[in-house]
Amino acid sequence: xxxxxxxxxxxxxxxxxxxxxxxxxxxxxxxxxxxxxxxxxxxxxxxxxxxxxxxxxxxxxxxxxxxxxxxxxxxxxxxxxxxxxxxxxxxxxxxxxxxxxxxxxxxxxxxxxxxxxxxxxxxxxxxxxxxxxxxxxxxxxxxxxxxxxxxxxxxxxxxxxxxxxxxxxxxxxxxxxxxxxxxxxxxxxxxxxxxxxxxxxxxxxxxxxxxxxxxxxxxxxxxxxxxxxxxxxxxxxxxxxxxxxxxxxxxxxxxxxxxxxxxxxxxxxxxxxxxxxxxxxxxxxxxxxxxxxxxxxxxxxxxxxxxxx
Amino acid sequence: xxxxxxxxxxxxxxxxxxxxxxxxxxxxxxxxxxxxxxxxxxxxxxxxxxxxxxxxxxxxxxxxxxxxxxxxxxxxxxxxxxxxxxxxxxxxxxxxxxxxxxxxxxxxxxxxxxxxxxxxxxxxxxxxxxxxxxxxxxxxxxxxxxxxxxxxxxxxxxxxxxxxxxxxxxxxxxxxxxxxxxxxxxxxxxxxxxxxxxxxxxxxxxxxxxxxxxxxxxxxxxxxxxxxxxxxxxxxxxxxxxxxxxxxxxxxxxxxxxxxxxxxxxxxxxxxxxxxxxxxxxxxxxxxxxxxxxxxxxxxxxxxxxxxxxxxxxxxxxxxxxx
Numbered sequence: 001x002x003x004x005x006x007x008x009x010x011x012x013x014x015x016x017x018x019x020x021x022x023x024x025x026x027x028x029x030x031x032x033x034x035x036x037x038x039x040x041x042x043x044x045x046x047x048x049x050x051x052x053x054x055x056x057x058x059x060x061x062x063x064x065x066x067x068x069x070x071x072x073x074x075x076x077x078x079x080x081x082x083x084x085x086x087x088x089x090x091x092x093x094x095x096x097x098x099x100x101x102x103x104x105x106x107x108x109x110x111x112x113x114x115x116x117x118x119x120x121x122x123x124x125x126x127x128x129x130x131x132x133x134x135x136x137x138x139x140x141x142x143x144x145x146x147x148x149x150x151x152x153x154x155x156x157x158x159x160x161x162x163x164x165x166x167x168x169x170x171x172x173x174x175x176x177x178x179x180x181x182x183x184x185x186x187x188x189x190x191x192x193x194x195x196x197x198x199x200x201x202x203x204x205x206x207x208x209x210x211x212x213x214x215x216x217x218x219x220x221x222x223x224x225x226x227x228x229x230x231x232x233x234x235x236x237x238x239x240x241x242x243x244x245x246x247x248x249x250x251x252x253x254x255x256x257x258x259x260x261x262x263x264x265x266x267x268x269x270x271x272x273x274x275x276x277x278x279x280x281x282x283x284x285x286x287x288x289x290x291x292x293x294x295x296x297x298x299x300x301x302x303x304x305x306x307x308x309x
Numbered sequence: 310x311x312x313x314x315x316x317x318x319x320x321x322x323x324x325x326x327x328x329x330x331x332x333x334x335x336x337x338x339x340x341x342x343x344x345x346x347x348x349x350x351x352x353x354x355x356x357x358x359x360x361x362x363x364x365x366x367x368x369x370x371x372x373x374x375x376x377x378x379x380x381x382x383x384x385x386x387x388x389x390x391x392x393x394x395x396x397x398x399x400x401x402x403x404x405x406x407x408x409x410x411x412x413x414x415x416x417x418x419x420x421x422x423x424x425x426x427x428x429x430x431x432x433x434x435x436x437x438x439x440x441x442x443x444x445x446x447x448x449x450x451x452x453x454x455x456x457x458x459x460x461x462x463x464x465x466x467x468x469x470x471x472x473x474x475x476x477x478x479x480x481x482x483x484x485x486x487x488x489x490x491x492x493x494x495x496x497x498x499x500x501x502x503x504x505x506x507x508x509x510x511x512x513x514x515x516x517x518x519x520x521x522x523x524x525x526x527x528x529x530x531x532x533x534x535x536x537x538x539x540x541x542x543x544x545x546x547x548x549x550x551x552x553x554x555x556x557x558x559x560x561x562x563x564x565x566x567x568x569x570x571x572x573x574x575x576x577x578x579x580x581x582x583x584x585x586x587x588x589x590x591x592x593x594x595x596x597x598x599x600x601x602x603x604x605x606x607x608x609x610x611x612x613x614x615x616x617x618x619x620x621x622x623x624x625x626x627x628x629x630x631x632x
Contacts, residue, residue, distance in 0.1 A: 146324060150325050150329050150332060154608050157573045157574070158570055158573075158588060158603075161588065162337070163336065165592050166339055166340050238451070238452060245457075246455070249454075249456050249574075250574070250577060265457065265460065268460060272464050273468065276464065279457075279461070282457075286454050286457065287452055287453050287454065290451075290454075291452035
């Protein structure tokens with residue numbers, strides 16, 4: 001059981017596939033199979049749909065504020081501070097009279113944008129390093145993996161704090177800061193996969209018919225590590241949102257007046273006595289989003305990870 | 310074989326630690342050129358005063374001199390003095406360390422003590438209502454922002470209880486400022502931050518124990534144990550749990566460095582005078598020597614923790630080969 005469990009399902013068919021097309025044809029059926037497994041997971045699909053809806057709301061933020069909330073995210077109203085949720089402010093207003101719902105919608109743009117960008121950067125860098133280290137091996141592998149060890153040995157939160165203070169992040173640099181740690185884990189993961197895929201016969205076959213390194217890596221190794229990448233990405237989004245929210249909360253991430261879910265909570269202790277909604281809603285939004293990401297990530301892992309069978 | 314493996318792992322670890330110090334100092338070098346820590350305390354300084362201050366603190370030296378001097382001193386046990394208040398970095402760390410260990414140690418201990426039984430229950434009653442409830446709670450534990458959970462607890466147990474004239478929990482610090490410090494007082498302060506922190510570990514480890522237990526219980530030797538008529542209780546605890554805990558040990562070992570850095574956000578929320586908050590505050594003030602000292606210290610623990618987890622794993626699981 002456990003031996004089978006550790007063996008990627010693809011290996012059973014791999015030895016037959018000496019021709020180039022075979023790897024692709026096999027990959028096709030794997031994708032269909034996984035996709036069907038994912039579709040059958042109702043809770044997972046619901047969670048994924050929720051993420052899509054949140055992303056759509058964030059993207060269409062100006063429309064929502066125009067037709068639903070009728071407020072601007074930076075529209076200060078000093079006569080209407082700390083209004084309770086209700087009419088006309090659905091989720092109340094903050095210390096400057098800004099509409100909480102509007103700010104949550106605009107904050108979603110920043111928070112989700114940073115999260116997806118971080119995943120993108122971490123995956124790109126991590127995959128490249130992992131592929132190169134795993135494929136070429138030897139001293140290159142040693143050097144790259146020691147660098148990964150170093151990056152992953154500094155307590156991540158320390159590194160985030162140092163870099164945030166030194167680089168004064170905007171959304172893009174913030175994503176780069178968080179990704180500067182995230183790529184390490186991806187690189188390790190990909191390298192491990194490459195090491196096992198590299199041993200298989202079809203790689204040697206491909207090489208023996210004269211395929212170059214780049215072609216081997218991009219056309220044959222990459223598709224084989226893709227499942228692991230998809231799983232890592234979908235499981236990573238939630239964690240990254242949590243990290244980003246914490247940094248924003250500490251005042252090290254997205255700077256006011258730009259709204260993000262984390263920085264809306266920065267001074268919320270001071271509202272405990274009169275405006276609880278300012279503490280509840282941003283946190284709840286983060287919680288629900290991360291929850292949905294994690295549930296969806298688990299569903300993707302169950303469907304796509306070839307080692308879980 | 311084992312000895313050779315350990316020696317190799319040890320030297321790899323040394324290289325990693327050295328690399329980390331270089332990375333950290335390189336990061337700080339970026340702001341070093343224009344900044345004197347503590348300068349904002351006195352805006353009346355003349356330019357030549359600033360020059361003298363920078364020279365005094367050693368900030369005018371080229372990077373490699375800065376780094377090598379620092380490294381040389383650290384190898385001799387000297388972490389330097391804080392650039393803000395001039396007291397030794399070591400004493401800052403030693404001051405804060407007991408508080409941090411109190412918080413994170415309690416959280417990790419609570420996490421282990423509660424998560425293992427929960428994980429076993431979940432595995433034994435797989436698919437039951439209890440199992441589902443435990444799953445939901447641990448999934449929630451992964452998704453809740455620690456700082457928000459902390460804020461909610463403060464809102465509930467400090468603010469609301471106090472407003473209703475009920476006994477309430479202190480929301481900040483490790484002891485009461487006046488006449489505090491006895492065991493009861495410390496416990497009162499510890500309850501909320503430790504709860505927040507252990508909730509995360511709890512979610513992580515109970516899930517892990519559950520799946521590890523499920524896997525072990527499906528093994529052949531469990532069937533053999535049952536087949537030879539061994540009592541269910543002994544099968545589960547003697548053969549099942551013991552083997553299921555091996556991977557958990559690695560996982561807990563990997564969290565050990567969290568003893569120092571893992572509580573940072575919680576420390577900030579609850580005003581806990583620990584190492585994490587020390588780093589946070591000193592980094593904001595560009596206190597390079599303190600930041601370097603704390604980061605170096607924490608990194609040492611991470612690397613040592615990884616090494617320890619590997620070694621423990623190698624000893625506990627004879628199937629591991631030292632490649």
